[in-house]
Amino acid sequence: MATANKQRGNSEKRRRILEGALRAFAKKGFYNTKVSEIASEAGVADGTIYLYFKNKDDLLISLFEDRMEWIIERLKGELDRIEGDAAARLRAFIQLHFLLVVENRDLAEFVTVELRQSAKFVKEYDNPKFSDYLRILHQLIKDGQQEGLLRAELDSRLAARAIFGALDEVLLQLTLSKAGPEDVEEKAALVSDMLLRGLASD
Numbered sequence: 061m062a063t064a065n066k067q068r069g070n071s072e073k074r075r076r077i078l079e080g081a082l083r084a085f086a087k088k089g090f091y092n093t094k095v096s097e098i099a100s101e102a103g104v105a106d107g108t109i110y111l112y113f114k115n116k117d118d119l120l121i122s123l124f125e126d127r128m129e130w131i132i133e134r135l136k137g138e139l140d141r142i143e144g145d146a147a148a149r150l151r152a153f154i155q156l157h158f159l160l161v162v163e164n165r166d167l168a169e170f171v172t173v174e175l176r177q178s179a180k181f182v183k184e185y186d187n188p189k190f191s192d193y194l195r196i197l198h199q200l201i202k203d204g205q206q207e208g209l210l211r212a213e214l215d216s217r218l219a220a221r222a223i224f225g226a227l228d229e230v231l232l233q234l235t236l237s238k239a240g241p242e243d244v245e246e247k248a249a250l251v252s253d254m255l256l257r258g259l260a261s262d
Contacts, residue, residue, distance in 0.1 A: 146204035
């Protein structure tokens with residue numbers, strides 16, 4: 061029983077550190093944030109950070125993996141509830157991607173801005189969670205091809221990466237401009253129309 065309580069306590073403390081890091085990075089940026097400021101946001105002693113993470117880069121990567129896992133599970137749940145063809149699910153995917161900016165602005169800024177600030181993340185991290193995210197988009201495109209809605213000759217993997225690149229850039233613009241719900245809805249509809257017209261079969 062004592063071991064179980066200790067494990068729960070450790071898990072809770074780790075979660076608090078991740079949430080504190082997200083708030084700290086959103087306020088001051090990855091490079092300008094000190095470990096002591098993350099500890100302050102999390103309500104733990106400075107040295108506690110190093111019991112769970114090797115350094116600030118390791119904390120950044122762990123935060124990304126944790127939040128991407130949440131985003132992926134949410135996406136899967138929402139897409140499973142949609143009744144309609146692959147085009148309808150792709151529209152929903154795009155809308156959910158953009159809604160992050162109004163549902164969790166700190167997380168949107170972290171994903172679009174702060175991750176680019178870590179050379180270790182960009183150059184060295186294998187990024188399996190991003191691959192999982194792309195896999196969902198890739199499957200939506202394949203479903204659309206099988207349903208005859210999207211061009212059969214498309215390289216579905218390349219199309220998935222190209223679409224994500226477009227969505228990421230628009231999300232960055234929405235994040236930096238502090239867009240509201242109406243602007244997000246409008247941009248999601250416009251981007252969906254452009255992409256689906258380009259991908260549509262004759």
